[in-house]
Amino acid sequence: MTNLIIAEHDGKNIKPATLNVVNAANAAGGNITIAVIGNDCGDAGKMAAQISGVNKVIIIDSPEYAHGLAENFTPLIVKMAVDYQTIWGAATTMSKNILPRVAALLDVQQISEITKVLAVNKFERPIYAGNAIATIESNEKPNVITVRTTAFDAASADGGSATIEKLDGLGDKGISSFINAAGSSSERPELTSAKVVISGGRGMQSGENFAMLEKIADKLGGAVGASRAAVDAGFVPNDYQVGQTGKVVAPDLYMAVGISGAIQHLAGMKDSKVIVAINKDEDAPIFQIADYGLVADLFDAIPEFDAALDEL
Amino acid sequence: MKILVPVKRVVDYNVNIRVKADQSGVETANVKMSMNPFDEISIEQAIRLKEAGIATEIIAVSIGVSQCQETIRTALAMGADRGILIETDIAVEPLGVAKLLKAIIDKEEPELILVGKQSIDDDSNQTAQMLAALAGWPQATFVSKLELGDGSLEATREVDGGLETIKVNMPAVVSVDLRLNEPRYASLPNIMKAKRKPLDVMTPDDLNIDVTPRLTTVNICEPVARKGGVIVASVAELIDKLKNEAKVI
Ligand SMILES: Cc1cc2nc3c(=O)[nH]c(=O)nc-3n(C[C@H](O)[C@H](O)[C@H](O)COP(=O)(O)OP(=O)(O)OC[C@H]3O[C@@H](n4cnc5c(N)ncnc54)[C@H](O)[C@@H]3O)c2cc1C
Ligand SMILES: Nc1ncnc2c1ncn2[C@@H]1O[C@H](COP(=O)(O)O)[C@@H](O)[C@H]1O
Numbered sequence: 001m002t003n004l005i006i007a008e009h010d011g012k013n014i015k016p017a018t019l020n021v022v023n024a025a026n027a028a029g030g031n032i033t034i035a036v037i038g039n040d041c042g043d044a045g046k047m048a049a050q051i052s053g054v055n056k057v058i059i060i061d062s063p064e065y066a067h068g069l070a071e072n073f074t075p076l077i078v079k080m081a082v083d084y085q086t087i088w089g090a091a092t093t094m095s096k097n098i099l100p101r102v103a104a105l106l107d108v109q110q111i112s113e114i115t116k117v118l119a120v121n122k123f124e125r126p127i128y129a130g131n132a133i134a135t136i137e138s139n140e141k142p143n144v145i146t147v148r149t150t151a152f153d154a155a156s157a158d159g160g161s162a163t164i165e166k167l168d169g170l171g172d173k174g175i176s177s178f179i180n181a182a183g184s185s186s187e188r189p190e191l192t193s194a195k196v197v198i199s200g201g202r203g204m205q206s207g208e209n210f211a212m213l214e215k216i217a218d219k220l221g222g223a224v225g226a227s228r229a230a231v232d233a234g235f236v237p238n239d240y241q242v243g244q245t246g247k248v249v250a251p252d253l254y255m256a257v258g259i260s261g262a263i264q265h266l267a268g269m270k271d272s273k274v275i276v277a278i279n280k281d282e283d284a285p286i287f288q289i290a291d292y293g294l295v296a297d298l299f300d301a302i303p304e305f306d307a308a309l310d311e312l
Numbered sequence: 313m314k315i316l317v318p319v320k321r322v323v324d325y326n327v328n329i330r331v332k333a334d335q336s337g338v339e340t341a342n343v344k345m346s347m348n349p350f351d352e353i354s355i356e357q358a359i360r361l362k363e364a365g366i367a368t369e370i371i372a373v374s375i376g377v378s379q380c381q382e383t384i385r386t387a388l389a390m391g392a393d394r395g396i397l398i399e400t401d402i403a404v405e406p407l408g409v410a411k412l413l414k415a416i417i418d419k420e421e422p423e424l425i426l427v428g429k430q431s432i433d434d435d436s437n438q439t440a441q442m443l444a445a446l447a448g449w450p451q452a453t454f455v456s457k458l459e460l461g462d463g464s465l466e467a468t469r470e471v472d473g474g475l476e477t478i479k480v481n482m483p484a485v486v487s488v489d490l491r492l493n494e495p496r497y498a499s500l501p502n503i504m505k506a507k508r509k510p511l512d513v514m515t516p517d518d519l520n521i522d523v524t525p526r527l528t529t530v531n532i533c534e535p536v537a538r539k540g541g542v543i544v545a546s547v548a549e550l551i552d553k554l555k556n557e558a559k560v561i
Contacts, residue, residue, distance in 0.1 A: 071450050096453070128338060128433055130535055134531075135532075173450075175449075175480060179478060245430060253558070253560040309551075
């Protein structure tokens with residue numbers, strides 16, 4: 001068998017990131033198995049079987065997999081890996097946490113965040129915050145790969161009819177446990193898959209002022225992001241951060257508001273289709289990569305932009 | 313309790329990266345090199361644990377060319393107690409780094425390893441997880457809050473959905489994220505004192521570890537550059553462009 005994809009899911013639904021990984025695996029060729037590992041994850045497993053191009057789904061539904069603990073996931077994936085040529089995951093915090101641990105036990109060098117599949121063992125990946133692109137060839141058996149989801153189209157979520165198998169869990173390793181999670185729940189689309197992202201930086205001055213961006217995001221059906229400086233200052237939660245060490249986004253429209261455009265920020269958004277920058281400093285580096293730049297005080301421009309959207 | 317902190321020498325985060333004309337790599341000649349920013353955070357955390365009376369000794373380890381001694385000296389000037397350089401001209405991959413660090417663990421028997429979440433040069437984000445795997449220890453990655461207890465630690469992790477708190481047994485490997493702390497600068501007297509702190513030098517061979525790279529780098533290229541855009545004069549013009557030219561609203 002060729003490709004084993006570790007699914008991203010919440011028990012009920014397969015997350016969009018997995019659809020991008022399916023297409024990356026398609027580009028490498030061969031048959032595709034998806035592993036849905038979790039607790040109470042039967043629904044997600046059924047959903048995975050609908051994905052176009054998937055041959056087999058293996059559901060491992062057991063309490064020790066409830067919270068994504070790497071210590072419990074790793075022995076299971078290592079055990080499954082012997083049958084496959086390539087183990088795939090999305091470059092999300094879940095797979096970034098687990099797959100290097102898997103790779104080390106398989107004694108293979110993982111290939112992180114690929115952006116292109118050139119051949120079954122040849123890939124492109126960005127390094128130096130995306131300021132250079134490395135072409136990598138691997139003879140590892142198996143290859144363990146994480147995929148930058150924004151670099152691949154999504155496979156169709158339906159039209160497939162994969163067979164479903166079940167496997168038993170391997171039990172709790174008993175060396176780690178989950179205590180709690182504090183999510184910033186939002187009705188807005190997920191940052192990494194939104195068609196429109198409007199991000200605020202240090203120039204926003206406060207968390208309250210982000211309400212201005214939220215209003216616009218809601219009118220455009222978009223998500224709200226932020227620079228590291230805005231997160232560090234406590235304006236918005238950590239999961240808003242876009243950049244080299246935050247999330248990578250590539251929406252149709254990215255608006256950077258009160259963001260200077262440090263390379264670490266650009267690393268997370270410069271593959272967006274259309275970039276708008278609103279900044280009062282005409283020398284801000286963000287203007288060098290913006291398709292449309294507006295030199296203005298955001299506290300004037302943003303309310304005006306918001307009002308103008310109502311006129312459309 | 314001993315704490316081990318790997319520190320990597322990387323191109324400074326403020327440097328504009330230039331790809332070599334022959335596509336063999338990025339230009340590092342006459343380029344400012346610094347400690348990987350995440351590793352400064354690890355060192356800072358280790359020092360705070362020592363100041364709190366929890367840690368007894370902080371060992372900074374670097375793997376790479378002999379100039380990595382400067383990186384170790386920086387860690388010593390911040391407050392680490394001694395350094396180990398594993399000297400090699402090979403650009404060691406995360407798996408190799410993890411194997412070398414595992415060999416150091418076997419010798420030094422630390423109870424906690426504080427690793428950076430990610431190198432800002434190769435952007436791999438692998439070493440901590442691999443080291444934990446090889447040691448058979450639990451891991452807490454992308455950590456922005458850390459509390460040590462008796463035989464275990466509690467860590468708050470920055471994940472895609474927000475924050476998550478886990479508890480892991482010690483010894484453990486922790487990978488640190490940006491918001492864990494703000495690293496201190498070394499004072500001049502401490503920089504002077506650091507010159508006299510012990511620094512051992514060894515090679516991968518001394519540790520019996522094969523660090524031959526597994527992956528082949530075919531080439532390193534410049535990314536496709538975005539073509540420059542336009543400055544619009546007003547919000548009205550911006551709206552017009554987005555609607556009628558870019559067709560994104
Ligand atoms: C290891 C490492 C990793 C990093 N990872 C990331 C990352 O993932 N993501 C990230 O974003 N950063 C990251 N950074 C930080 C990065 O280097 C910058 O410090 C950060 O992006 C700056 O955020 P900012 O643009 O909001 O703030 P600043 O650079 O302070 O810019 C604020 C901008 O707002 C403008 N402004 C102020 N007031 C107004 C107003 N009223 N109207 C209009 N404009 C206004 C100013 O002109 C200025 O250009 C990282 C740094 C390091 C060292
Ligand atoms: N050559 C090295 N020397 C010392 N530490 C390293 C080295 N390579 C990686 N590390 C450690 O591993 C972390 C993550 O690196 P990486 O897995 O390459 O992204 C770094 O922040 C360092 O703490």
